[in-house]
Amino acid sequence: MSSYTMSLLALIGALIAQSWATGLATERFMLKEQSALARRSWMALAIASLIFALQHGYALELAVTTGLYDLRQAVLAGVASLLLALAVYGLRRPA
Numbered sequence: 378m379s380s381y382t383m384s385l386l387a388l389i390g391a392l393i394a395q396s397w398a399t400g401l402a403t404e405r406f407m408l409k410e411q412s413a414l415a416r417r418s419w420m421a422l423a424i425a426s427l428i429f430a431l432q433h434g435y436a437l438e439l440a441v442t443t444g445l446y447d448l449r450q451a452v453l454a455g456v457a458s459l460l461l462a463l464a465v466y467g468l469r470r471p472a
Contacts, residue, residue: 387455388437394458395430
């Protein structure tokens with residue numbers, strides 16, 4: 378497998394994981410039976426996750442359209458996004 382293919386797979390994984398984290402945080406924000414501080418915190422996390430998902434999407438688009446990529450950055454983005462998604466999933470309390 379070439380480094381270009383590994384970069385694309387890592388960026389796709391990062392985009393999926395970050396989008397999942399955005400959805401989980403938005404779901405928690407929508408719950409009414411929590412404090413205003415908790416709701417604002419979940420909204421901030423959802424917005425930040427969405428911005429990072431957009432950044433991963435732009436990096437993926439750059440790699441596909443122009444062939445410019447950085448394997449270390451793509452792998453780092455993939456691992457960080459996966460860990461963030463798992464952290465958001467773990468922070469959710471049963472509703």
